[in-house]
Amino acid sequence: MSKKAKTAIQPTRSEDFPNWYQKVIVASDLAENSKTRGCMIIKPYGYAIWENIQQIFDKRIKAHGVENAYFPLLIPLKFIASEAEHIDGFAKECAVVTHHKLEMDENRQLVPAGKLEEPYVIRPTSETVIGDAMSRWINSYRDLPMKINQWCNVMRWEMRTRLFLRTSEFLWQEGHNAFASPEESDTDARLMVDEYAKFAENVLAIPVITGEKTANERFPGAESTYTIEAVMQDGKALQAGTSHNLGTNFSKSANIVFQDKTGKEQFAHTTSWGISTRLIGGLIMVHSDDDGLQLPPAIAPYQVVIIPVVKNPEQADAINEYVQNICEGLIAQDIRVHVNKKDDSVGNKIWDSIKKGVPLRVEIGAKEMESGTLTHVRRDIGRDSKTNSSVEEFVSTASDILASIQTSLFERAKAIVADNLSDVADLDALQQLYKDDYQGLVRIPTSFIEDDQYKQLAKEFSLSERCLPFADNGSMVVIGRAY
RNA sequence: CGGGGUAUGGCGCAGUCUGGUAGCGCAUCUGCUUUGGGAGCAGAGGGUCGUAGGUUCGAAUCCUGCUACCCCGACCA
Numbered sequence: 001m002s003k004k005a006k007t008a009i010q011p012t013r014s015e016d017f018p019n020w021y022q023k024v025i026v027a028s029d030l031a032e033n034s035k036t037r038g039c040m041i042i043k044p045y046g047y048a049i050w051e052n053i054q055q056i057f058d059k060r061i062k063a064h065g066v067e068n069a070y071f072p073l074l075i076p077l078k079f080i081a082s083e084a085e086h087i088d089g090f091a092k093e094c095a096v097v098t099h100h101k102l103e104m105d106e107n108r109q110l111v112p113a114g115k116l117e118e119p120y121v122i123r124p125t126s127e128t129v130i131g132d133a134m135s136r137w138i139n140s141y142r143d144l145p146m147k148i149n150q151w152c153n154v155m156r157w158e159m160r161t162r163l164f165l166r167t168s169e170f171l172w173q174e175g176h177n178a179f180a181s182p183e184e185s186d187t188d189a190r191l192m193v194d195e196y197a198k199f200a201e202n203v204l205a206i207p208v209i210t211g212e213k214t215a216n217e218r219f220p221g222a223e224s225t226y227t228i229e230a231v232m233q234d235g236k237a238l239q240a241g242t243s244h245n246l247g248t249n250f251s252k253s254a255n256i257v258f259q260d261k262t263g264k265e266q267f268a269h270t271t272s273w274g275i276s277t278r279l280i281g282g283l284i285m286v287h288s289d290d291d292g293l294q295l296p297p298a299i300a301p302y303q304v305v306i307i308p309v310v311k312n313p314e315q316a317d318a319i320n321e322y323v324q325n326i327c328e329g330l331i332a333q334d335i336r337v338h339v340n341k342k343d344d345s346v347g348n349k350i351w352d353s354i355k356k357g358v359p360l361r362v363e364i365g366a367k368e369m370e371s372g373t374l375t376h377v378r379r380d381i382g383r384d385s386k387t388n389s390s391v392e393e394f395v396s397t398a399s400d401i402l403a404s405i406q407t408s409l410f411e412r413a414k415a416i417v418a419d420n421l422s423d424v425a426d427l428d429a430l431q432q433l434y435k436d437d438y439q440g441l442v443r444i445p446t447s448f449i450e451d452d453q454y455k456q457l458a459k460e461f462s463l464s465e466r467c468l469p470f471a472d473n474g475s476m477v478v479i480g481r482a483y
Numbered sequence: 484c485g486g487g488g489u490a491u492g493g494c495g496c497a498g499u500c501u502g503g504u505a506g507c508g509c510a511u512c513u514g515c516u517u518u519g520g521g522a523g524c525a526g527a528g529g530g531u532c533g534u535a536g537g538u539u540c541g542a543a544u545c546c547u548g549c550u551a552c553c554c555c556g557a558c559c560a
Contacts, residue, residue, distance in 0.1 A: 008521085018554075026494090037551070089560065125560075159484065159558060166559075219560035227560095242560060274560085309519055345518050354520085363519060375519080383520070462556080 007290035008355050017234040024284055025163050027355040028293035038161040038168030048301035049280055057199055066147040071129045074120035079128040089220030093157040095122040122155045127272055130176045131254030141180050141260050149175040164281030165483050172276035178268040185269035189245035192273040193226035196241035205296035205410040206230045206286050207417050209478055211467035223247035229466045232285040235420040235439030237466045237482040240282050243273035286413050293357030294379055296409050297402040302338035305358040307349045309365030322369045329395035359405045380405050427453045434461040441480030449477055
């Protein structure tokens with residue numbers, strides 16, 4: 001009673017981080033593996049997080065003049081064959097549709113029939129399709145800039161999958177912008193990665209390192225790739241969003257040409273940028289603890305859960321009415337609130353809200369009702385934050401409490417970055433660091449990565465270049481292990 | 484794709500070595516008592532052992548192929 005006997009999630013983070021990650025997803029009811037190889041079922045609670053990501057981010061990109069559209073899932077094979085470097089990056093992981101019907105064979109088994117003249121590829125990304133459309137939509141400099149985004153699914157036949165972090169099918173947004181000049185496309189690619197950084201930090205409470213990818217980590221066919229890299233609790237990096245300046249590489253293969261003011265034909269300069277359901281994996285690995293998920297209020301499907309404590313049936317109506325009034329007060333403050341009316345014990349409901357990471361829990365029984373109060377507990381602090389306050393006071397300060405939780409999660413996440421990002425004097429020091437079982441990231445001078453000693457260390461310790469942080473103007477590179 | 488592991492009710496597992504046709508915990512359902520950090524008792528339902536084939540009088544168990552999942556690595560905008 002006095003002390004927590006065990007954690008809700010076993011194993012704990014320190015015992016077995018990958019296993020803990022899977023268990024958090026199950027315990028919080030976000031998603032599960034499906035019968036389809038490498039594909040997940042995103043359950044309602046997990047999908048609600050994605051819907052919030054969509055709603056919030058969609059507003060931000062529309063403010064930049066981006067318009068949403070929808071393009072086909074299936075891409076004609078000849079589209080893909082047109083851009084060599086790009087397709088090299090994806091050919092190994094493309095699912096291909098080769099038939100258009102099923103027939104019953106002699107063993108009464110359904111087999112593919114009706115072979116297609118030209119196979120289709122299930123989109124791994126849509127540069128080629130959208131490029132083809134843009135080649136028809138863009139004729140004049142007056143048509144530029146053109147900014148098109150789609151929220152959709154894509155498929156990449158990955159060798160090794162993990163829920164949210166890398167699945168064969170995943171949900172994302174892919175933005176595709178076209179401009180008249182190289183300066184504009186580079187500015188745009190940087191603008192979008194900056195939007196990702198702001199979204200990650202202000203909404204998801206995930207601090208990120210924003211920077212540019214090195215040449216060998218760059219998107220196939222891009223001139224430059226900008227990225228936000230987040231740091232997980234185990235010290236590994238997670239690429240959480242990328243924005244590419246494609247220059248004229250794609251407009252040349254898709255023939256996106258416009259006439260400039262002088263009547264001369266020119267290739268458009270394009271960008272593409274995306275974030276995906278992978279962000280949910282990042283949320284889990286940054287914020288959750290050994291009792292389960294912990295969600296920043298800004299993204300939580302519900303920010304407050306109310307647990308009615310009904311000890312005898314005669315009180316039920318009165319308590320429900322009391323709860324309903326509080327609910328309405330919170331909704332009027334634009335707070336997302338959920339009343340757990342499930343026929344279950346109070347203890348189970350409390351644990352359920354902890355495992356699901358609801359930021360703020362409210363308990364209301366006869367005791368509170370008689371005194372015009374309620375009891376509330378913060379998920380980030382736990383039972384030590386248990387407070388009894390009047391309904392009026394709570395309703396008027398709930399937004400502040402949620403804001404405080406948002407801040408405390410962000411601060412905690414910043415401490416994770418600080419603990420897992422080191423500088424070293426030279427490559428010998430780097431080697432010693434990882435030999436001593438260091439799990440985090442290291443910032444080294446960019447010139448080091450050409451060194452043979454570095455290349456050998458990178459191989460030995462599975463290190464890769466995460467990015468050249470904007471903050472260091474390209475002089476430094478952050479390296480480490482990544483998801 | 485390489486190495487290792489796993490596959491048995493919804494979930495987690497035992498049973499496999501020493502073949503004889505399935506068991507435990509949790510969850511579920513019913514009833515009663517309970518409910519403020521994971522309730523108790525009593526009763527009930529639910530699987531034919533990933534899949535295809537082989538050996539055998541008989542296969543969860545032995546043999547072979549296939550598939551999926553997990554971990555490590557390679558790969559991965």
